[in-house]
Amino acid sequence: MKLSLKALQLDYVDLYLIHFPAGLKYVNDELLYPKTEDGSVVLDLNTDLVAVWKEVEAQVDAGRARSIGISNFNPTQIEKVLKSARIPPANLQVNWFRICNSV
Numbered sequence: 001m002k003l004s005l006k007a008l009q010l011d012y013v014d015l016y017l018i019h020f021p022a023g024l025k026y027v028n029d030e031l032l033y034p035k036t037e038d039g040s041v042v043l044d045l046n047t048d049l050v051a052v053w054k055e056v057e058a059q060v061d062a063g064r065a066r067s068i069g070i071s072n073f074n075p076t077q078i079e080k081v082l083k084s085a086r087i088p089p090a091n092l093q094v095n096w097f098r099i100c101n102s103v
Contacts, residue, residue: 001016001059002064003063003065005026010065011063011064012044012064012065013064013065013066013088014065014066014067015065015067015068015069015091016056016059016060016064016065016068016069017068017069017070017071017091017093018052018056018069018070018071018073019071019072019093020071020072021047021049021070021072021073021074021077022032022043022044022045022047023043023044023047023052024041024042024043024044025042025043025044026044032073033042036067039092042102047048049080049081050080050081050084052086053081054084056068057085057086057087060087065084067088067090067091068087068089068090068091069090069091069092069093069094070089070093071092071093071094072093072095073092074095078092
């Protein structure tokens with residue numbers, strides 16, 4: 001977050017989202033988007049959403065984000081965050097294209 005704010009020349013953002021309820025498999029600090037041989041991104045499906053949410057709440061506490069939210073979470077994932085949240089999500093972003101194409 002600090003690096004992003006510095007690059008944007010900002011002190012804070014109005015809204016900080018967890019864009020997807022899974023992390024990427026960590027390889028090293030230089031390889032941000034690890035991929036398989038066929039080009040698929042390698043997800044870490046064991047991401048601890050509660051721990052991630054606590055870190056997002058810490059960005060509000062530090063003054064780096066005014067509001068925090070989630071994106072592309074399913075109802076079970078939303079409930080998990082809500083049960084543990086000290087600061088509830090201010091926003092739920094939904095990928096409308098994905099919804100329209102699944103009907």
